[in-house]
Amino acid sequence: MTKAQQRPLIQEFRLLATPVVLFLLVFLGFPAIVNLIYSVSDVSFETLRQPELSGLKNFAAVWSDSAFWQASWFSFRFGLLTAVLECTLGLFLAIFLSPLIERRSWLMAILMLPLMVAPALVGLMYRLVLHEFVGPVPYYLWTYFGASLSFLGPGSAFWTLVVVETLQWTPFALLLFYMAYQAIPSEIAEASAMDGAKSHHRLWYIELPLMLPTIVVALLIRFIDGFRVFDNVYVLTGSGPGGSTASLSIYIYEAFFKQGAIGKAVAASVILFVVSFAVLYGLNFIASRRKGAIR
């Protein structure tokens, strides 16, 4: 095909992609601009339409707010811990249970069930599970050990949330790893068995390296989802006790809805916006370079 023939085709492709681009411009482009303007303005609910420029005051307010740093630290620690726990557990289960699941795929459906339930509902369910009078966990602890813990009190709330998140999302890692494990060609297992390799050697030197890209991707996805956590934490602890379980998402939500500090909430959004896109595009860049190297 010549260039002249190709042009109308490209125009038609552009036309097909137009709706989604327009939609994104309206629902993300416009909000992004509002974010930027408000983040450098003195703005309150009364002066929404006439924001007055105030330089970087809002950013300074966020920067010097210890709650912001506490929330950042919570998000980071929560994301990292849950990602590592979920992937470790998921990897073990995927490999250890694969002989069972291969023959009875409905077992996987049972393990995947938690993924279908809204995290907000799971959070609410744990209010029941951990309740001191009607919850079975404190009840059984009292019955068999004669003592119970204050699961959502200071000190333990963070760890309770880590367990709640890990138990709900380990199935995600398990599923990804099971698929990757099944995708390893059976010839590899047969060939290494012929060479007399022991099964744990095969696992360590052949299968795990083959699954490594999937492991990295799963760690990344689970870190991101843990980092931006909102639903289950919000319904279980709010942000308490004493703001110790506020994630960055909850920090921004509360700055806006509970304190009416629009400028601060928006400035924190802009910081999060810049950091997350920088990190994501950085990762894309690394991934595409590595792909190029392999080609």
Next chain:
Amino acid sequence: MITALRWLAFATAAFAMNFPILVTLSTSLKSTRELSTNPGLWVQAPTLDNYLAVFQVTDRLNIFLYLFNSLSVALIGTVLAVALALPAAYAIARGRLGERTLLPFIVNLRAVPLIIFAIPLYMMFQWLALLDTRLGLGLILTIVNLPLALVILVNAIHDLPAELDEAALMDGASRTQILFRVIAPVCRPAIVTSLIFGFITAWNEFLFGLMLTTSKAVPITVGASFFFAASGGGVQWGMASAVMIVGALPPVLLGLIMYRQISGSMTAGAVKG
């Protein structure tokens, strides 16, 4: 011996991961009297009273409205996302348009904390009178669903042989005609997968439901938390459990029926995305 260990591991994992669901189910079947005496997992005298009570509409709590809202916003958010993603996916996969700009941007959207757009969207919705409307929440859920729908559809169209398009081009069909008459029918499994996946995601969404609705358009995830806001005399745990089971049921059933497709698309979104 090792098989027994495997079964033990399976039983432990399945029990631990589904524990909150089991507890809620068991509590929802307990009578008010049993609730105060038996916090254990086993129900001595199962009853459906809590479910009957949940479906009694009061001026404060209306479960039918919450379910209807969730259904409507999930349908808007799912159908619109696929309708927007399909033509774009075709342009990306076949026209190589925006392969390095639009596609990575939308895919990255899946990983961005969406709260960063929430405050301006809240203000925008106030100006447009979209706050507390099903349409408004549905539009936001479209953004939430776009990335995965796009990845699934781009991958599906990539996997189709190019001869399919070329043969139709020879017959004088336009790209738009090819998309709707040739590509879309062949891609039906991928379209169905993105619809199911989107529906589950949208039904389970909480943050935007919490921020953008107050009474008329409240979805079930937010409505369920209303049952925990006690109206004097503490939380009625039996009712609260029943509403959670009802609210979790649609996506769980859909997921169980279609879990093969879903597991496939989860890996697609993760590995290629």
